[in-house]
Amino acid sequence: MLHKTKGIVFxxxxxxxxxxxxxxxxxxxxxxxxxVNGARSNSKRSKIALxxxxxxxxxxxxxxxxxxxxRIKEVKCCHPYQSITQAVSKSAIAMFVNEVLNKAVKEQSxxxxxxxxxxxxxITLDQQQYFANFHLVFLLGLSKYLGxxxxxxxxxxxxxxxxxxxxxxxxxxxxxxxxxxxPMTYDQRQTLLISLLRFYGNxxxxxxxxxxxxxxxxxxx
Numbered sequence: 001m002l003h004k005t006k007g008i009v010f011x012x013x014x015x016x017x018x019x020x021x022x023x024x025x026x027x028x029x030x031x032x033x034x035x036v037n038g039a040r041s042n043s044k045r046s047k048i049a050l051x052x053x054x055x056x057x058x059x060x061x062x063x064x065x066x067x068x069x070x071r072i073k074e075v076k077c078c079h080p081y082q083s084i085t086q087a088v089s090k091s092a093i094a095m096f097v098n099e100v101l102n103k104a105v106k107e108q109s110x111x112x113x114x115x116x117x118x119x120x121x122x123i124t125l126d127q128q129q130y131f132a133n134f135h136l137v138f139l140l141g142l143s144k145y146l147g148x149x150x151x152x153x154x155x156x157x158x159x160x161x162x163x164x165x166x167x168x169x170x171x172x173x174x175x176x177x178x179x180x181x182x183p184m185t186y187d188q189r190q191t192l193l194i195s196l197l198r199f200y201g202n203x204x205x206x207x208x209x210x211x212x213x214x215x216x217x218x219x220x221x
């Protein structure tokens with residue numbers, strides 16, 4: 001049966017000579033995999049640009065419960081990014097966000113709420129002038145939708161040491177939105193990021209190391 005839905009590309013893998021299997025988090029059905037034939041062909045009709053990570057899509061898709069791989073009937077980009085693809089610092093944050101999503105988002109429940117949060121977050125990043133703390137606020141916000149959002153700083157810090165100033169900053173971040181400006185040093189930001197990633201690792205099986213972290217650290221110095 002055909003359905004209209006919005007979606008956010010998480011990743012794609014090559015299949016055969018010209019096709020791909022693309023994983024998209026859809027507003028209607030959560031995480032879904034779709035076969036796209038000819039996406040990597042050299043023809044002018046190739047649609048590979050539409051399936052780059054974090055592309056925001058309007059879709060008409062076939063849906064069948066419990067199917068492993070489905071098909072897309074119609075696809076178009078619903079919001080071309082203006083600055084994420086141009087600014088190196090925003091691209092680094094987007095790469096980090098994409099890796100977090102691929103590791104952390106597996107739930108099919110609350111799909112619309114999770115989709116809306118990710119969509120709003122990406123639009124905000126694209127439009128924001130101040131985004132130094134974006135990835136920290138994103139991690140805290142996403143954790144709430146994944147069911148383990150913290151209420152106290154101690155839940156994030158756990159048994160690890162954190163000085164009083166950093167804990168105060170963490171408390172402010174827990175109450176912040178993307179528009180909130182919280183001045184902090186590079187080292188403080190890194191300490192809080194490591195604490196949040198450790199917090200994710202405690203709640204998500206096989207979360208593992210973040211491959212995008214060295215790039216993010218270097219770009220945001």
